[in-house]
Amino acid sequence: MTSQQFTVARDDLQQSRLIDIVLPDANNLPADGLLVKVDRFAFTANNITYAMLGDQLKYWSLFPAPNGFGNIPVWGFGDVIASRHPNIPEGERLFGYFPMATHLIIEATDVSKRGLRDGAAHRQNVAPVYNAYTRVGGDPAFAGRAGDYQALLRPLFMLSFLVDDFLAENAFFGARSAMLSSASSKTAFGLAHLLHTQRKPIRVIGLTSRGNASYVASLGCYDDVVTYDDVSSLATDHPAAYVDMAGNGDLRTQLHRHFGDKLVYSGRVGLTHQDATDDSANLPGARPTWFFAPDQIRKRAKEWGPGGIDTRFGAAWTSFVPMLDRWINVTDGRGEAAVQQIYLDTLNGRVRPDQAHMLSLAA
């Protein structure tokens, strides 16, 4: 049996290739091994960041591929079709991190009623969240459209939730407004939703491209929408915070020069821009720093105790989901051509922000 994998050239992300990997048969799986058929997965700009930072943050090591190619990790669903673990039956449905592929072998460990981890040696040098799978069979919160929202948005909304919490915990570093770049992105509008509903009187300002400005304005979670070519019009009479979603170096430089010392926080969370430059060291205003989600998770896990993050995140998610029927349209794509097209469209910034893509390579 073979697994088809949609791989990309690690040193030239415009190149992709479908490859066949021979899998062991059910009897020859590793101890406690599961053969999982990858059913469907979400693809957004965040997955491009995984590829851009593949070497630095070890994303390429999660699902190794041969000859300078790499598997970009995606969030999605898979069904166990063969199992050597006594407590995981065939037919079990899992939600978690997968390659864009037809199959994945998982070495099940830490199996509980709610989930398991992949204990494969090559996966152990990344944050634990990337090796965790939730058992979601029969759970309506992970079925149908609700399930698509989980795959498309839940991991992104965790970042939105953590940045909102971090800014509030630090009293916005004295800022009276928060500017979010890539304002049309799911991560940004998740954060804008939280700021808008919970952190008044902080003004939430969406920075976006000209073509997406009307979409961003229609969301209703930004107080102001300003296009990238118009940031010099932003008022500088108050301290402001900046959350940089896409890593556009020119925009960062422009904002720092425009606000000077009034820019009291400059946090970087993503890297979608392929021409990203880094001249952060010499800019006026707060020094740009990477926001590292696992650090905030570790801190809050300690402070809030068992279940503390889950409870708060659950409440935030519940307030967010009702917005989504109006904010995004989910479309399904199946097969190599569809996967390649959405991959390249996302890589090259051609996906409309109201379109959210669920993909599959499964036959």
Ligand SMILES: NC(=O)c1ccc[n+]([C@@H]2O[C@H](COP(=O)([O-])OP(=O)(O)OC[C@H]3O[C@@H](n4cnc5c(N)ncnc54)[C@H](OP(=O)(O)O)[C@@H]3O)[C@@H](O)[C@H]2O)c1
């Ligand atoms: N650090 C973390 O843990 C973490 C977690 C989640 C997300 N993020 C980051 O947040 C960002 C948004 O991710 P998402 O999945 O929410 O995005 P998404 O919903 O797919 O975002 C779509 C929007 O992002 C911008 N964009 C998309 N492709 C682009 C490209 N090739 N070049 C430049 N801009 C592009 C455009 O926004 P505009 O027209 O508005 O500019 C586009 O409308 C990513 O950079 C991601 O890495 C980081």
